[in-house]
Amino acid sequence: MEFSVAKMKDMIKTQGDKRVSEDGAEELGQVLEMFAGDVAEEAIAIAEEKGRKTVREEDVRDALN
DSSP: OOOOHHHHHHHHHHHSSOOOOHHHHHHHHHHHHHHHHHHHHHHHHHHHHTTOSSOOHHHHHHHHO
């Protein structure tokens, strides 16, 4: 999964009226990818513990808690 630099710039700008460098936007995308990967791994583990092959919304929410 890859977050676009433009989308990351938009996300930062919505939090404050600041200019955003290309490097800053790329770094945010990389951090979000790592975070999403960690959440996905935990959600998969939760689904497997419940005897399911399908990761559900509840698994993702539980992975965040």
